[in-house]
Amino acid sequence: MAAWAEDQGVKSLGDSDESILHLYADPYGMVTDALDMEMTAAGPKMVGLVNRSKRFALYIVDGTVKIARIAEAEDDPAGDDRPDITLAESMIEAITTYNNNDGLKKDEL
Secondary structure: OHHHHHHHOOOOOOOOOOOOOOOOOOOOOHHHHHOOOEOOOHHHHHOOOOOOEOEEEEEEEOOEEEEEEEEOEOOEOOOOOOOHHHOHHHHHHHHHHHHHOOOOOHHHO
16 A cells, blocks of 8 residues: 555655545455445456455545445446546545535435
8 A cells, every 4th residue: 555655646644644645455355345345247256356346435524424436337347437436536526515515415416
C-alpha cells in the first residue's frame, strides 16, 4: 500500500495524521465480503482473479455510508470500461451535492 500511496501522491498515515485520504489493503477479502462487493461474474475466477472486488467508492461520515457508487454493468462487471461514477471528480460532485442539500437519499445521488 505504501508504494501505491507514493505513486498516487498520498501521504501515508505515518507521515501525517491530518490526511483525509487513507489507503487500506483487504488481502483476505473481509471488507469486500462485509460490504457485499465481491465481483461474482464468471470471468474473474476463470482467469485466476479470485475474490476480486467490484470497483466502488464510498463516502462515509462517522461510520455511516452516505454515498455508495458501484461501477458495474451487465457487459462490464468489473466497471473497468466505465468507471466514471467512482472517480474522484464524480464523487466530489456527489459529496458537494449531498452536503449542500442536507443529505439527500443515496438513490438521489
